[in-house]
Amino acid sequence: MTTSTLEDTALSVRTENLSVRFGGVPALDRLDLRLAPGKIHGLLGRNGSGKSTLAATLAGFRRPDEGRVLLGSGDIGAAHEPYENAVATSRVCLIRESGDLVGAAPVRRAIDLAASLRPYWDSELAGNLMDRFEIPLNKKVQKLSRGKKSALGVVLGLASRAPLTIFDESYLGMDVPSRTLFYDALLADYAEVPRTIVLSTHLVSEVSAMLEEVVILDNGRLVTQAPVDTLRGRGASIVGPAAAVDEFTSGFTVLAQERLGGTKSTTVLGDLDPALVTRATAAGLEIGPVGLQELFVHLTAPTGVRA
Numbered sequence: 088m089t090t091s092t093l094e095d096t097a098l099s100v101r102t103e104n105l106s107v108r109f110g111g112v113p114a115l116d117r118l119d120l121r122l123a124p125g126k127i128h129g130l131l132g133r134n135g136s137g138k139s140t141l142a143a144t145l146a147g148f149r150r151p152d153e154g155r156v157l158l159g160s161g162d163i164g165a166a167h168e169p170y171e172n173a174v175a176t177s178r179v180c181l182i183r184e185s186g187d188l189v190g191a192a193p194v195r196r197a198i199d200l201a202a203s204l205r206p207y208w209d210s211e212l213a214g215n216l217m218d219r220f221e222i223p224l225n226k227k228v229q230k231l232s233r234g235k236k237s238a239l240g241v242v243l244g245l246a247s248r249a250p251l252t253i254f255d256e257s258y259l260g261m262d263v264p265s266r267t268l269f270y271d272a273l274l275a276d277y278a279e280v281p282r283t284i285v286l287s288t289h290l291v292s293e294v295s296a297m298l299e300e301v302v303i304l305d306n307g308r309l310v311t312q313a314p315v316d317t318l319r320g321r322g323a324s325i326v327g328p329a330a331a332v333d334e335f336t337s338g339f340t341v342l343a344q345e346r347l348g349g350t351k352s353t354t355v356l357g358d359l360d361p362a363l364v365t366r367a368t369a370a371g372l373e374i375g376p377v378g379l380q381e382l383f384v385h386l387t388a389p390t391g392v393r394a
């Protein structure tokens with residue numbers, strides 16, 4: 088049974104002027120981030136934006152070239168730099184799509200190894216998830232299908248109950264039912280044992296409902312960091328009769344449009360003040376928040392393409 092509290096176990100993360108370079112080329116460029124403890128953070132960015140490099144650096148797999156990463160909680164105290172720091176890294180679990188599992192060993196061995204390394208490991212949860220994902224314990228890891236390997240990674244990540252758990256595209260190999268199972272299991276276990284979760288992905292629409300905070304990277308730089316609701320408030324979707332929607336949205340920056348018969352849905356950038364909302368309602372239009380995916384596409388579009 089888990090008796091630890093959020094204050095004890097969920098790690099907070101801070102990066103200060105964090106830069107990581109490969110051959111002199113920055114993969115992360117002077118990042119200043121704050122990840123609040125006990126939340127589900129989405130780490131979003133297009134291919135090559137620096138998500139995996141950031142995940143690896145937070146987990147202490149990589150030394151920053153400049154700046155630093157600081158992890159802290161009531162459990163270990165504040166301000167631990169994770170690189171070559173066993174206390175801090177035992178509390179961080181990074182699950183990568185590439186897999187860091189010993190291929191020649193049976194699955195059972197991978198589970199035993201994780202159990203011995205992880206201070207918050209939950210064997211009951213691991214067993215339950217292994218059953219639900221139907222992962223055979225006696226098979227060698229390298230003989231598992233890609234999807235089952237991903238599922239094993241996900242089980243190790245969840246059952247670690249690490250105060251900072253990072254899933255770096257680790258569920259990409261899984262089919263839709265398995266990914267749905269992962270999302271459900273993550274939410275259920277997070278409700279029981281809140282910890283700091285980072286989901287790195289470019290499948291924005293699939294995970295957006297789970298996220299509380301979002302970090303968007305582009306070319307190694309921080310584009311934005313904000314609660315999901317704040318981001319969704321940066322735009323609006325206007326739905327109604329096509330002609331009325333077109334008239335209302337003229338002059339706005341349009342992020343997306345969809346039409347079904349005479350009805351149209353247009354997503355625009357910008358804050359709608361109360362007078363505009365009243366005008367829209369009077370014209371028979373419905374106003375909703377902007378989709379995270381549409382905002383993401385807009386914010387990370389190559390310069391010149393941004394509306």
Ligand SMILES: Nc1ncnc2c1ncn2[C@@H]1O[C@H](COP(=O)(O)OP(=O)(O)OP(=O)(O)O)[C@@H](O)[C@H]1O
Nearest residue numbers: 109113114132133134135136137138139140141289
């Ligand atoms: N080991 C490496 N050697 C050289 N360059 C690297 C290395 N790892 C990453 N990079 C470069 O750093 C930049 C960021 O890569 P990173 O893998 O962190 O991005 P990403 O957002 O995770 O991408 P993706 O979504 O495609 O996985 C890219 O330009 C990449 O080519």
